Amino acid sequence: MKYTEEHEWLRQDGDLFTVGVTEYAAEALGDVVFVELPEPGQDVSKGDEIVVVESVKAASGIEAPFDGEIVDINAEVADNPALINDDPQGAAWLFRMKAKDGAAFDALLSEEDYQAFLRESGR
Amino acid sequence: MVAFAGHALPIHYATGVIKEHLHTRSAASLFDVSHMGQIRIRPDGTNLVDLCLALEHLVPIDVLGLATGRQRYGVLTDRDGGILDDFMLAKVPGELFMVVNGAQREADAAYLRDHLSGGCQIDTMFADRALLALQGPASETALTRLFPGARDMRFLDIRDATIAGAACLVTRSGYTGEDGFEISVPIGVAEGIAESLADMDEVRPAGLGARDTLRMEAGLCLYGSDIDETTTPVEAGISWAIPRVRRSGGDRCGGFPGAERILDEIDRGPGRLRIGIAPEGRAPMRAGAGIFHDAETPSPIGIVTSGGFGPSLGAPVSMGYVATSHSQPGTRFHVETRGRRLPAQVTALPFVQPRYRRA
Known part of the structure; x- marks a missing residue:
């Protein structure tokens, strides 16, 4: 599992990457009440806001971690947004994408780096 | 936690906004709303009737006709008919008790001092009193254990109460659409009273997040969001707070800031x-x-x-x-x-x- 400074987690399965939000992010968001997911087949660029997660408190955008194509989305999480609070790093995965350049994955944060990032940013 | 008007206030406790909200509607929740401004206004060298009439020059509500032991909703209006703040006003023996919004409380106190010149004493109790809101259908059961008189109160009653040996003021009102109470307590006993309530089986603490979702569902205005200087009480749909006696043709018609616009909007529609x-x-x-x-x-x-x-x-x-x-x-x-x-x-x-x- 790899992480981003935007509090996403990514898991690699061959040339596919599964993406969700971290436990820290789920906790910070509070009760999630609405999730909007991208369309399968959609081409995305790194930094595009492709998922919207709304909690009782506020709306947050989730960005594409790298250039590529969306191949699958988790319809269950759109139907039951609270899944993000219950199991953010498991059942509440958000989308799967194919990366244009798989090497981008290696540049992401390791578990250890992400925990250090949380500590450094006072979280 | 969030900083607000000099207070550190919790958005939510461990359980989260949704659980706190639902618990309020099914049992009872305790909110610390001590950031609200509590203001006492007492006649000084005059009488309560004159004080009520003086305050009616600042607000479109019926202050004179408010019975002792009762509370009602009101707004402070400006010359253009906008809303400077909204408040709850109660009459207790010999004086008035006002609860205003936290962000506006200093401005409100200064405004009242400027405009109720002479004839009264205005005491802000911002540093000395806490305000606890106990809200939800089980509130009566819970509060009765500390204050047996709670069960005899109706919506918008205000009573003196001795709780934990301290002189408190209890109103049967709130900001959630549920039955409930607001309890004004001396700051020194606030924590003890809050803990006694929060320890009861029915009661759980709730934060500002749930307070906001509860008041939205109840259709209640938030000052600074739904109402402010740019909205009139008529546009805001709160002209029910302006009684016949203050409207066109009433015995004490108008005479408050913005009356011309506000009464015209009541008569002809906003x-x-x-x-x-x-x-x-x-x-x-x-x-x-x-x-x-x-x-x-x-x-x-x-x-x-x-x-x-x-x-x-x-x-x-x-x-x-x-x-x-x-x-x-x-x-x-x-x-x-x-x-x-x-x-x-x-x-x-x-x-x-x-x-x-x-x-």
Whole structure:
């Protein structure tokens, strides 16, 4: 599992990457009440806001971690947004994408780096 | 935690906003609302009748006719008919007790001092009194253990109470649409009383997040969002607080700031109105979102002033202002949220019917 400074987690399965939000992010968001997911087949660029997660408190955008194509989305999480609070790093995965350049994955944060990032940013 | 008007206030406790909200509607929640401004106004060298009449020069409500032991809602208006603040005003033997918004409390106290010149003493109790809100259907059961007189109170009654040996003021009112109480307590005993209540089986602590979702479902205005200097009480749909005696033809008609505009709007109808908004989809529509006639027309017909998710409804809820011509329940329009226009419709307020203890 790899992480981003935007509090996403990514898991690699061959040339596919599964993406969700971290436990820290789920906790910070509070009760999630609405999730909007991208369309399968959609081409995305790194930094595009492709998922919207709304909690009782506020709306947050989730960005594409790298250039590529969306191949699958988790319809269950759109139907039951609270899944993000219950199991953010498991059942509440958000989308799967194919990366244009798989090497981008290696540049992401390791578990250890992400925990250090949380500590450094006072979280 | 969030910093607000010099206080550190919790948005939510460990259980989260939705659980706190639902617990309030099914049992009872304790909110620390000590950031609200508590103000005593006493006659000084004059009498209470004259003080009430003096205050009526600043507010469009019936102060004189408020019975001792009762509380009512009101607004401070400005010369243009806008709202400087909203408040709860109570009459206790020999004096008035006012609860105003935290962010406005210093300005309100200064305004009252400037405009109620002479004849009264204004004591702000900002540093000496805490305010606890116990809200929900089990509130009476819980508070009766500390103050047996609670069970004899009706909605909008105010009573002196001795709790934990301290002189407190209890009102049967709140900001959630539920039965409940607000308890003004000396700061020194506040923590002990709060802990006694929070330790009871029915009661759990709740934060500002739940307070906001509860008041939205109850269709209640938040000062600074749904009402402010740019909105009149008539546009805001709170002209029920302006009784016949202060309206055109009444014995004490007008005589408050902005009376000309406000009374004209009561008689002829305002140009825009605060409405309830039910989004047709599941996406929340939040404050600041533009309201449009349809999916294309460039200029807005209104704006969302409060919005989010209503846990008791399990659906998004919003409030906002639209031209009166678009204010009928069932009227459909579009709300622009994150650059997309999504359908919504006008719905009658409140979203959740209040359950006050009126009798």
